[in-house]
Amino acid sequence: MICQVCGKNEATICMVKMSNNNKETLYICPVCAEQMDEKLLGSINQLLSPIFDTFFNKSNKLGYDINQICPTCGQTKREWDERNTLNCKDCVQFLDSEEIHIGKIPKNNKEELYVINLIKEKEGHLKKLIAEEKYEEAAKIRDEIKDLKGDFLDDKQTS
Amino acid sequence: MINKLPNWLNAKGHEGNIVISSRVRLARNIEGQLFPHRMSPEDKEKLIDSVKETIDSSSFKKSVGEMKLSKMDELSGLDREFLLEKHLISPNMLDQYHNRGLVLGLDESISILINEEDHLRIQSFFSGLNLQDAFIIADKVDDALEKFYSYAYHEKYGYITSCPTNIGTGVRFSVMMHLPALSMTGGLKEVQRSLKHDGFVIRGFFGEGSEGYGSLYQISNQFTIGVKEEDIMIGLEKRINDILIKEKESREHLFKQKKYEMQDMIYRAFGNIKYSVLLTAKEGMNNVSLIRLGLERGMPFEVDINYQQLNNLIVLAQNAGLQSYFGKMMSTEERNRMRPRLFKEILKIGG
Numbered sequence: 001m002i003c004q005v006c007g008k009n010e011a012t013i014c015m016v017k018m019s020n021n022n023k024e025t026l027y028i029c030p031v032c033a034e035q036m037d038e039k040l041l042g043s044i045n046q047l048l049s050p051i052f053d054t055f056f057n058k059s060n061k062l063g064y065d066i067n068q069i070c071p072t073c074g075q076t077k078r079e080w081d082e083r084n085t086l087n088c089k090d091c092v093q094f095l096d097s098e099e100i101h102i103g104k105i106p107k108n109n110k111e112e113l114y115v116i117n118l119i120k121e122k123e124g125h126l127k128k129l130i131a132e133e134k135y136e137e138a139a140k141i142r143d144e145i146k147d148l149k150g151d152f153l154d155d156k157q158t159s
Numbered sequence: 160m161i162n163k164l165p166n167w168l169n170a171k172g173h174e175g176n177i178v179i180s181s182r183v184r185l186a187r188n189i190e191g192q193l194f195p196h197r198m199s200p201e202d203k204e205k206l207i208d209s210v211k212e213t214i215d216s217s218s219f220k221k222s223v224g225e226m227k228l229s230k231m232d233e234l235s236g237l238d239r240e241f242l243l244e245k246h247l248i249s250p251n252m253l254d255q256y257h258n259r260g261l262v263l264g265l266d267e268s269i270s271i272l273i274n275e276e277d278h279l280r281i282q283s284f285f286s287g288l289n290l291q292d293a294f295i296i297a298d299k300v301d302d303a304l305e306k307f308y309s310y311a312y313h314e315k316y317g318y319i320t321s322c323p324t325n326i327g328t329g330v331r332f333s334v335m336m337h338l339p340a341l342s343m344t345g346g347l348k349e350v351q352r353s354l355k356h357d358g359f360v361i362r363g364f365f366g367e368g369s370e371g372y373g374s375l376y377q378i379s380n381q382f383t384i385g386v387k388e389e390d391i392m393i394g395l396e397k398r399i400n401d402i403l404i405k406e407k408e409s410r411e412h413l414f415k416q417k418k419y420e421m422q423d424m425i426y427r428a429f430g431n432i433k434y435s436v437l438l439t440a441k442e443g444m445n446n447v448s449l450i451r452l453g454l455e456r457g458m459p460f461e462v463d464i465n466y467q468q469l470n471n472l473i474v475l476a477q478n479a480g481l482q483s484y485f486g487k488m489m490s491t492e493e494r495n496r497m498r499p500r501l502f503k504e505i506l507k508i509g510g
Contacts, residue, residue, distance in 0.1 A: 073193055086326075087197045089190065089311040089319045095326070099385035101317025103328040104298075106310045116314065 003029035165267035170466035172287015176455050179335040183293040185281040186320045186329035188311040194321040195274040203258035203274045213307045222303045231256035240479035290392050327384025332395045339374040339452045340409035358382040373444030425453035438498040443476040
């Protein structure tokens with residue numbers, strides 16, 4: 001069935017309007033559906049798509065991927081695209097930044113993370129030193145990394 | 160406590176003639192909780208109460224000192240507006256003050272905002288160009304809070320904040336400068352361009368859209384991830400020093416090329432304050448700006464003026480500042496009528 005609005009795309013949505021015993025049917029494609037009443041279709045879409053997605057286990061044609069919902073606060077990818085705001089820590093899944101944090105790390109309750117980051121930082125420094133052919137300093141840093149890694153693994157094995 | 164003037168207006172800091180203040184802000188959220196805009200009022204109140212317990216604990220007091228918590232709901236509208244004019248709370252916090260809290264150090268140079276855009280926002284102010292000390296203090300408060308709260312922290316992205324532009328270090332360094340010569344000569348456009356190129360931004364006294372207000376500008380970093388706090392700070396300091404040089408050169412140039420015009424403008428500003436019957440905040444600020452420029456050039460005035468008086472006027476000339484000074488609520492007309500008196504009293508003009 002071809003879309004009755006644009007006459008080009010495959011129609012995948014059937015809209016039925018019921019009034020005074022009259023039944024009007026309209027077959028439309030997702031592109032035209034998007035352009036029609038955004039609000040109406042948007043809300044229906046948000047309501048239904050998770051159900052469809054669960055059945056068919058794939059992203060729906062109109063909106064977002066079922067996998068792109070924050071598991072903690074329920075924010076959808078679409079909401080994220082509109083507002084660009086995190087509702088909770090786990091909304092970081094929407095970020096697509098290449099940058100890595102290299103600054104302060106909370107100490108008391110993230111001991112492990114602290115060491116991991118320290119190692120990461122020192123490895124970066126080591127690369128730089130090698131590139132600059134400062135081998136003596138590099139050897140020192142290499143040993144520091146080794147010690148850190150050793151301590152870290154010991155801790156993990158004993159705990 | 161809400162009514163007094165903060166310590167960072169004392170003009171005693173480095174380059175205090177041109178740099179009014181240095182500020183550091185750290186954005187922090189608490190692990191396992193929705194961010195403030197999605198929290199229930201009850202949960203917000205719980206957080207405020209828990210911060211109160213924290214700051215009253217002996218271990219917090221020992222490392223940070225005495226601090227006092229105010230619930231925004233319990234303050235008067237005037238108090239809240241005055242806090243905004245002192246830059247202690249944000250415009251957002253003034254508009255939506257319900258279930259939000261403010262912790263203030265005794266000299267108002269340290270503050271913690273509760274339930275603003277993020278659960279906790281630690282701020283530290285210093286007079287003049289002194290990002291380093293401001294950072295040390297904010298960092299210390301952060302360390303002290305960290306003993307009580309587990310922060311929302313991600314191995315790759317660092318501190319997680321509700322706005323993606325703060326993720327990483329969650330740090331914003333900000334310097335307030337008086338730049339009349341660069342504004343007059345149009346040199347500010349070039350400054351703005353090069354700052355933007357390097358990831359920094361220049362805004363007016365009250366943020367975006369208040370450019371030109373008393374020739375006061377705030378310059379701050381826009382990037383928060385991929386660079387260490389200290390390196391962001393050093394980067395901004397370098398930019399501030401460049402701007403200082405440019406501003407001083409522009410002043411030199413202006414007073415060489417347009418000596419009489421400049422003197423005329425500055426003495427007229429003084430005359431304006433001495434003789435005006437009605438004065439708006441903006442007019443007052445622009446007059447203070449010119450007098451400040453004259454003072455820096457060593458121009459004599461009929462009374463002795465110092466930078467601290469001028470800094471105090473920056474805050475007191477505003478609507479809530481003025482009303483707090485005279486201790487009563489006033490209409491716009493009344494405020495404009497009383498403002499010349501405020502200026503004359505602070506500058507000790509006409510006995």
